[in-house]
Amino acid sequence: MxxxxxxxxxxxxxxxxxxxxxxxxxxxxxxxxxxxxxxxxxxxxxxxxxxSRTGLLTALLEERAARIADGIEGAAAPLGAAAPPGERLTAFLAALADLAAHNVALLAAHERACAEDKHADPTYRRWHEHVTRLLTEARPGLDADFTAHTLLGMFDAELVRHVVADGGAARLGASVRSVAEAVLNGEAATPEPGSPPD
The missing domain is CATH 1.10.10.60 (Homeodomain-like)
Structure with a gap:
């Protein structure tokens, strides 16, 4: 309606x-x-x-992230389904870096509002599911669930604030890209959950 x-x-x-x-x-x-x-x-x-205040801040973050969501749901590269998974992952994390760099106060407030269980927050869950899916396609054998949490940890508000204060949005974007490429190009696979050590 x-x-x-x-x-x-x-x-x-x-x-x-x-x-x-x-x-x-x-x-x-x-x-x-x-x-x-x-x-x-x-x-x-x-x-x-x-x-609630949490619902309000979640809606505000979703509004800021709407362009990214539209890109993911479409077909056009680099965010959409037409692009390879590794390219989509790098583009998604770059888009999140830009969002984070220009909305630090919102990120910090959202994290505080969702402090009891940020992993259950709808926005975080959508981002995590997307990153997990792309990692599973791009790096079979990797613990995609854990690695997705690790990559999204780069957007902790205080970390973003610190990096942007000493290098600006460009530094954050370049650093995020470097980490993403290292994960995508890594030779050693992280054991899947429950796998015995070698």
Whole structure:
């Protein structure tokens, strides 16, 4: 069902207000009350739409990552199905590096909101499943599940903040690409879960 025009307008206003509060004042100042006031809507509107601060931050991150999601679901290279898995993986991680470098405050807030179990967060799970699938195709025999968690660990907000502060988005992107290529070109396969050591 298509979103009503007023609902879509409220959604945009709420997400914009949340982002502005986050950038100006930090995670502690992003409450449903403050977001509602800044967006010019009732708190109930925010609650019904997003449920909680965690839901609100998740929606904001998903909006920022929408272009990446569209690329994954399409066919066009380098993100889409037409490209080889290794190329898709490198392109995906590069896109995440760009997203992370320009949205550090959002990443940090999202991590805090999901601190109890970030691996269960819907956005993280989608990213992990995608990376795991590509690694399985590109590097048979690798522990793709563990390696996917390891690669996504490069986007820890404090690590991103540190790297970007000392080299900018270009350094983060180049470093992420270097690690991805090392994983894809590695000769030794990581044992699959449950495999006995050699």
């Amino acid at each position: 298509a979103e009503r025009a007023d609902a879509a307008r409220n959604r945009r206003a709420i997400l914009r207000a949340a982002e502005e509060l986050l950038e100006a004042h930090g995670f502690e100042h992003v409450s449903l009350d403050k977001v509602a006031a800044a967006a010019g809507v009732g708190k109930g509107t925010v609650f019904r739409r997003f449920g």
